[in-house]
Every structure is written in C-alpha cells, then in structure tokens.
Amino acid sequence: MEVEGGIEKKAAAMAAAAEGVGRKEAAAAGDADVGLKELSRKLNDFAKERDWEQYHSPRNLLLAMIAEVGELSELFMWKGEVRKGLADWDEAEKEHLGEELADVLLYLVRLSDICGVDLGDAATRKIVKNAVKYPAPSKEGA
Numbered sequence: 001m002e003v004e005g006g007i008e009k010k011a012a013a014m015a016a017a018a019e020g021v022g023r024k025e026a027a028a029a030g031d032a033d034v035g036l037k038e039l040s041r042k043l044n045d046f047a048k049e050r051d052w053e054q055y056h057s058p059r060n061l062l063l064a065m066i067a068e069v070g071e072l073s074e075l076f077m078w079k080g081e082v083r084k085g086l087a088d089w090d091e092a093e094k095e096h097l098g099e100e101l102a103d104v105l106l107y108l109v110r111l112s113d114i115c116g117v118d119l120g121d122a123a124t125r126k127i128v129k130n131a132v133k134y135p136a137p138s139k140e141g142a
C-alpha cells in the first residue's frame, strides 16, 4: 500500500532525528510502504527545485547509477562471504548499506522515468515472463 505523503513524513522525521529529537517519529516513518511512482514524483521535484533537470539525461543517470553500484560493491569488497541478515555487520555499516542501495534505486527510478518507462509495470511484466520461461516444478500429488 502506498502511503500518501510517506516520504515527506519520513524525511521530516529523519531530519528531526538527526537533530536529536523526534526519535519515535523516525522509527514510525520506517514503516512507510513507499511506491515507485511516489519516488519518481519526488525525484522529479528534487531535480526541478535545483534546476538539475538539465543534468538528468539518460546517459548521465545511467553512469551515476553505475557509480553508486560501485560504492555499494565497496561495502562487500574483501569481506569474504557475507551471511544473510548481515549478522557480523555493525549498525553503521548496515545504515551505510541502506544508503547505497537507496542511491542505486533512486537513480534507477529516475532513469526509468526520464526514458518514459513505467518501472513497476515493466518489472511486473518481467516477473510473469520469467515464470513462463522458468516454470516451477509441479508438486507431487498436487
């Protein structure tokens, strides 16, 4: 479910938490189930407000996304195998991971938007296509 105004609430709560207040609100904001279209709208506003639309070409956004994938990779570099759930990582590392994953997602969403691709729709269609290409084995007795 998409929560209307979820990002504003979350951003305000995070800013408040950064100043040492509103920790309860910050924790609650983490529950917001944000949709791709809301992210896309917010990224559009973010670029417009800064007059950055001129820089957000498909090629620039693709390169920016790849750079963020590089930053994401650095977190896993030289660590050996990383266990699911990241039990050995401290909270600061996990927070950093969240930021890098977010950067990749945000550039991907922005790139899709600038290219006129509905990412949610494309992803849903691709899941259906994958299921046809790789059918699940039928269960015994079903």
Ligand SMILES: Nc1ccn([C@H]2C[C@H](O)[C@@H](COP(=O)(O)OP(=O)(O)OP(=O)(O)O)O2)c(=O)n1
Pocket: 052, 055, 071, 102, 103, 106, 107
């Ligand atoms: N022209 C730009 C520059 C930044 N951003 C947004 C999208 C990303 O979520 C984030 C990336 O910001 P930085 O380039 O400052 O990268 P990092 O946040 O990774 O900082 P650093 O590289 O210093 O770790 O900001 C954007 O939309 N358009």
